[in-house]
Amino acid sequence: MGFAAWISLALNVALTSLQAAGIINPEIAAIATGFESSIIPVINAIQNGSSSLQDTQATLGAMIGMLTTLKQSGHLPADIAGRVDAYITAAEDGLAAFSKAQKGLDLADLTPLTPLS
Amino acid sequence: MTPPLKNKLEVIMVLVLFALGLGMTVTGCLNPAANTPSTALAPGYINAQDQTMGEVLGTAHGIVGGLLQQATSGSFVPTATEKLTINSLVGALNVADAAYQGYHAGTVTEAQAAIAVSAVQTQQQLLQAQMGTGGK
Numbered sequence: 001m002g003f004a005a006w007i008s009l010a011l012n013v014a015l016t017s018l019q020a021a022g023i024i025n026p027e028i029a030a031i032a033t034g035f036e037s038s039i040i041p042v043i044n045a046i047q048n049g050s051s052s053l054q055d056t057q058a059t060l061g062a063m064i065g066m067l068t069t070l071k072q073s074g075h076l077p078a079d080i081a082g083r084v085d086a087y088i089t090a091a092e093d094g095l096a097a098f099s100k101a102q103k104g105l106d107l108a109d110l111t112p113l114t115p116l117s
Numbered sequence: 118m119t120p121p122l123k124n125k126l127e128v129i130m131v132l133v134l135f136a137l138g139l140g141m142t143v144t145g146c147l148n149p150a151a152n153t154p155s156t157a158l159a160p161g162y163i164n165a166q167d168q169t170m171g172e173v174l175g176t177a178h179g180i181v182g183g184l185l186q187q188a189t190s191g192s193f194v195p196t197a198t199e200k201l202t203i204n205s206l207v208g209a210l211n212v213a214d215a216a217y218q219g220y221h222a223g224t225v226t227e228a229q230a231a232i233a234v235s236a237v238q239t240q241q242q243l244l245q246a247q248m249g250t251g252g253k
Contacts, residue, residue, distance in 0.1 A: 005245050006180065013248075086193035087248070090180045097179025101172040105161030107221060110174055110214040113181060115204040116188055116195070 006094065007063050010087035013080060014070050023075040032066075053099055060095060064088055166227060167220075170234045174217055177210055177237050202247050206240040213237045 011032065019029045067088060071081050100109070162168040184203060187193035195203060216233035219225030 005242075009245055009248055082193065083248070086184065086187050089187060090183045093183030094176045094180035097182075098172055098176040101175030102159060104159045105168075105171050105221075107161075107218060109178060110217060112211045112214065113178070113185060113207045115207045116185065116200050 004060075004091070006087045006091035007060060007067075010067055010084045010091070011063065013087070014067060014076060014084050017077060017080045018070065018075055021075065021077075023073075053102065057095065060091065064092075163221075166231070170217060170220075170230060173234055173238065174210070174213060177206075177241060180241070181206055181210060199244070199247055202240070202244045206237070206244055209233075209236045209240040 015024070015029045015032055018024045019026060067084055070076060071084060076084065097109070100106070158165065158168060162171055181203070184193065184195075185207070188195055188200075188203070213230075213233035213236065216225050216230045220227060220230040
């Protein structure tokens, strides 16, 4: 599902920034990326019904917790922290919308969106 | 001796990752129901393909709607390139919504609706790829 990719994006952006600034070393970034690689399929497994929504929410929550810790460290530049926030919010909104759609169809949710000016 | 802040952050990261990995392991072991595929169709959907399309569109609405709201409020400032791609995604989503609504009204075939939904997924992947590079 799309929301997992947004969390992955947030983590990658945060780790790249911290590594580039020399705050964390490449080995730590590699460990985090390895965990991410194993977690994303777990989240995506909900798409074929092989994972429960509760498990997905718990895993997503854990990843968001990790990103929150990174943000609170104060080492992320403001623009990167802003982006991480935007991606986390996008993932949370996507998960909430997916959860609703999974419970039943509501065509009223699929109304036209207005592009950015 | 007090370790430098950089080392403290690395220790925190390792602990968080360990806890995350442990949590996943425990969740996977204790909840066998999580590995049981669900085949039940939710209310309002015609078939499994229809439900998948509805879930994809619903999720995309949540994600894009959230990004648009943040961009409008100023908490997220997309680059010019990102803005173009977000708007392309909005365009694809609006087309897919119309096709999906038409499918449920009987005026559009399932195959036609599926093509429109697939275009949304492509645009979403494009946006994610762009944002991963900071929209450059």
